[in-house]
Amino acid sequence: MAVRLKDVADRAGVSVSAVSNILSGYSKSRIKPETQERVRQVALEMGYRPSAVARALVRRQTDTLGVVLPPTSQAPLRDPFFSAVLEGVLQAATTRGRDTMVFTAHPTSSTQERLGKLCDGRCDGLIVLYQPSENDILTELLNLSVPFVLTSDWREDPRLFCVDVEHHESMRAMTEYLIGLGHRRLALLSSNIGYYVGPRIAGYQEALTRQGIPADPRFLISDLIPWDPSTVLRAVAALMMLPIDQRPTALLCTNDSLAAIVISALSRVGLRVPEDISVTGFNDDSSAVRQHPSLTTIAQPYETIGGCAIDLVQTQLDDPATPPQRLRLPTKLVIRESTAPAK
Amino acid sequence: MAVRLKDVADRAGVSVSAVSNILSGYSKSRIKPETQERVRQVALEMGYRPSAVARALVRRQTDTLGVVLPPTSQAPLRDPFFSAVLEGVLQAATTRGRDTMVFTAHPTSSTQERLGKLCDGRCDGLIVLYQPSENDILTELLNLSVPFVLTSDWREDPRLFCVDVEHHESMRAMTEYLIGLGHRRLALLSSNIGYYVGPRIAGYQEALTRQGIPADPRFLISDLIPWDPSTVLRAVAALMMLPIDQRPTALLCTNDSLAAIVISALSRVGLRVPEDISVTGFNDDSSAVRQHPSLTTIAQPYETIGGCAIDLVQTQLDDPATPPQRLRLPTKLVIRESTAPAK
DNA sequence: TTGTAGGCGTTATCAT
DNA sequence: ATGATAACGCCTACAA
Numbered sequence: 001m002a003v004r005l006k007d008v009a010d011r012a013g014v015s016v017s018a019v020s021n022i023l024s025g026y027s028k029s030r031i032k033p034e035t036q037e038r039v040r041q042v043a044l045e046m047g048y049r050p051s052a053v054a055r056a057l058v059r060r061q062t063d064t065l066g067v068v069l070p071p072t073s074q075a076p077l078r079d080p081f082f083s084a085v086l087e088g089v090l091q092a093a094t095t096r097g098r099d100t101m102v103f104t105a106h107p108t109s110s111t112q113e114r115l116g117k118l119c120d121g122r123c124d125g126l127i128v129l130y131q132p133s134e135n136d137i138l139t140e141l142l143n144l145s146v147p148f149v150l151t152s153d154w155r156e157d158p159r160l161f162c163v164d165v166e167h168h169e170s171m172r173a174m175t176e177y178l179i180g181l182g183h184r185r186l187a188l189l190s191s192n193i194g195y196y197v198g199p200r201i202a203g204y205q206e207a208l209t210r211q212g213i214p215a216d217p218r219f220l221i222s223d224l225i226p227w228d229p230s231t232v233l234r235a236v237a238a239l240m241m242l243p244i245d246q247r248p249t250a251l252l253c254t255n256d257s258l259a260a261i262v263i264s265a266l267s268r269v270g271l272r273v274p275e276d277i278s279v280t281g282f283n284d285d286s287s288a289v290r291q292h293p294s295l296t297t298i299a300q301p302y303e304t305i306g307g308c309a310i311d312l313v314q315t316q317l318d319d320p321a322t323p324p325q326r327l328r329l330p331t332k333l334v335i336r337e338s339t340a341p342a343k
Numbered sequence: 344m345a346v347r348l349k350d351v352a353d354r355a356g357v358s359v360s361a362v363s364n365i366l367s368g369y370s371k372s373r374i375k376p377e378t379q380e381r382v383r384q385v386a387l388e389m390g391y392r393p394s395a396v397a398r399a400l401v402r403r404q405t406d407t408l409g410v411v412l413p414p415t416s417q418a419p420l421r422d423p424f425f426s427a428v429l430e431g432v433l434q435a436a437t438t439r440g441r442d443t444m445v446f447t448a449h450p451t452s453s454t455q456e457r458l459g460k461l462c463d464g465r466c467d468g469l470i471v472l473y474q475p476s477e478n479d480i481l482t483e484l485l486n487l488s489v490p491f492v493l494t495s496d497w498r499e500d501p502r503l504f505c506v507d508v509e510h511h512e513s514m515r516a517m518t519e520y521l522i523g524l525g526h527r528r529l530a531l532l533s534s535n536i537g538y539y540v541g542p543r544i545a546g547y548q549e550a551l552t553r554q555g556i557p558a559d560p561r562f563l564i565s566d567l568i569p570w571d572p573s574t575v576l577r578a579v580a581a582l583m584m585l586p587i588d589q590r591p592t593a594l595l596c597t598n599d600s601l602a603a604i605v606i607s608a609l610s611r612v613g614l615r616v617p618e619d620i621s622v623t624g625f626n627d628d629s630s631a632v633r634q635h636p637s638l639t640t641i642a643q644p645y646e647t648i649g650g651c652a653i654d655l656v657q658t659q660l661d662d663p664a665t666p667p668q669r670l671r672l673p674t675k676l677v678i679r680e681s682t683a684p685a686k
Numbered sequence: 687t688t689g690t691a692g693g694c695g696t697t698a699t700c701a702t
Numbered sequence: 703a704t705g706a707t708a709a710c711g712c713c714t715a716c717a718a
Contacts, residue, residue: 002464002711004710004711005711005712006711014688015688015689015690016689016712016713017688017691017713017714018687020712020714021714032687035688047486049462049463050711051400051463052464052465053396053399053405053465054400054464054694054710054713055711056396056694056712057394057400057695057712057713058693058694058711058712058713058714059712062396064444075430075434077420077427077430077433078427078430078629079629080629083420084421087418087419090412090420091418091447094447094449099446099465100446101442101443102433102443102444103443104434106438116392120394121394121695122396261633264634264635286422287629287633290603290604290634291603291607291634292603292606292607292610292634345695349695357705358704358706359696359705360698360699361703361704363698364698367696367697373704374703375704378703378704393696394694394696396694396695396696397695397696397710398695398697399710400695400711400712401696401709401710402697403710
């Protein structure tokens with residue numbers, strides 16, 4: 001069917017190993033240049049393409065990485081955050097000449113079913129784009145010999161390789177930016193799930209403390225259900241019912257999607273952003289620029305995250321005894337239209 | 344390193360072929376049930392996992408599909424439309440027990456470089472998520488023996504397998520819906536690129552004709568540059584400068600991203616959606632629900648598109664002589680907040 | 687400088 | 703009912 005090494009060898013009148021050597025580019029000096037040229041020519045003419053599968057079998061490595069999307073969500077890529085992370089990993093993989101398999105799972109599928117695909121030799125290593133719970137693939141993965149790295153995670157487990165951003169510092173920087181704009185009543189709106197909400201809230205609180213602004217407990221709302229806009233609407237409405245001199249002038253949200261809902265809720269109660277109130281997000285996913293007003297937010301270095309994760313997989317491949325590493329990358333404060341000086 | 348078939352066979356005291364047969368589940372009746380049970384047990388204990396690579400080599404098939412993202416865009420997944428299509432393909436592939444490789448490319452990479460990855464046997468077939476231009480991989484792909492299917496495409500080329508939606512009919516339905524709401528002055532805003540703009544515009548025009556509404560040339564704006572909001576802002580401002588009794592009461596956009604920019608532009612000139620003016624999108628990507636007001640739009644059946652594409656690949660695999668098929672799937676009009684009856 | 691041959695882990699075709 | 707063995711296409715010692 002397809003052109004094989006042997007076909008090229010026969011046609012060029014040399015042995016398979018010669019062709020293999022030449023085409024692998026490994027042994028430049030070993031084979032006579034004119035032979036090399038001829039063989040290359042023949043290979044090209046015949047449209048020869050080495051079989052990745054056969055090569056993988058003998059090399060015991062596929063140059064392919066697996067990217068694991070969260071099994072919890074029906075449609076992870078509908079969340080612009082996961083799209084952004086995936087995009088970053090894909091870009092980084094392409095740059096490094098690696099292929100990428102993307103794994104999703106139906107919420108109904110068992111751990112074993114999922115694992116089957118993840119470690120049957122198709123991938124050299126895995127990049128897990130979420131925080132697996134204990135009863136998820138995590139423990140099994142640790143027992144297997146597949147190197148893997150978690151992104152967007154910061155577990156205490158010392159056996160794990162992770163790449164994450166500085167949630168605490170980022171939120172502190174954002175809060176300080178708002179304080180610098182003259183805001184003194186700042187509320188934090190957070191979803192009720194996500195490993196990152198803890199550090200982000202702490203960052204917010206630290207900034208307040210540092211600037212000597214007393215923390216108003218009414219301004220810390222951390223039980224929002226992200227996929228239920230009505231809870232957000234209620235919370236925002238409650239805040240805005242406060243007397244005008246007690247009402248927050250800035251709302252910090254723990255992610256961009258939430259910020260979008262918040263802005264929408266504000267407009268429903270007749271407030272304009274940023275004229276009446278400032279709003280900020282976190283992540284700088286694709287929705288941040290597109291929404292109106294465009295969002296002041298914290299940009300995650302998605303491609304760097306992907307690159308680090310891939311490199312950490314490679315590190316484990318090169319030396320399986322490497323002790324786990326935890327990387328924490330800096331972010332960037334991106335100022336757009338949703339924030340303005342306090343009046 | 345890893346547990347092989349032979350290891351299991353040795354431990355269980357049977358031959359490799361027996362184990363293979365048992366574990367493949369192919370021959371239930373051929374091997375003594377008690378042996379089967381024992382072998383299964385041993386395999387489980389040893390944590391045996393068949394090597395996908397070895398299996399692929401002998402079967403000449405990997406059960407893996409390649410999904411090709413557009414090479415033109417720096418970050419295709421930042422576009423919620425591509426995220427949605429990819430999501431649909433991934434879901435459909437998971438349902439069918441297939442793995443998925445996702446290919447991106449740096450805009451600088453050559454066609455040959457890209458092709459190398461696409462047809463080295465790693466994938467059984469390809470799903471191309473964009474409309475490749477002539478000098479892109481298309482012609483090469485046709486010469487190779489890799490089955491492939493284009494989504495979101497509707498070329499005249501009779502050699503191609505495509506899955507697409509009914510652009511014309513969808514836009515006509517949307518236009519008629521607005522007319523049904525009492526709108527009589529409807530403007531169409533379209534980006535200046537995309538194979539789909541032609542049919543979408545035609546659908547709009549047909550609806551007007553059918554309803555006996557004369558087409559006002561000022562209301563057909565098809566030269567917008569999607570990534571440059573300022574052109575959109577200008578166009579919207581120009582429309583809104585018209586005397587109030589000549590000004591459109593509804594704006595149809597050819598995709599959701601554009602609609603988002605349009606809504607933002609409207610708000611800048613002080614108009615509210617949908618109270619003052621109705622706006623519609625197309626695609627129902629993730630931005631449609633999240634934005635405020637949420638968007639009345641045309642929903643593409645992403646998972647069905649993915650499923651059909653995969654099935655068409657399989658069809659070609661089963662019978663390489665199958666004549667090319669072109670599928671055109673229906674869409675759904677999703678009514679949300681951005682439209683209201685004309686006053 | 688080039689060729690030969692063994693093996694990668696599995697499946698499938700035969701024998702037994 | 704089971705087992706030996708030849709592919710699958712490639713890489714790589716080692717031999718020539």
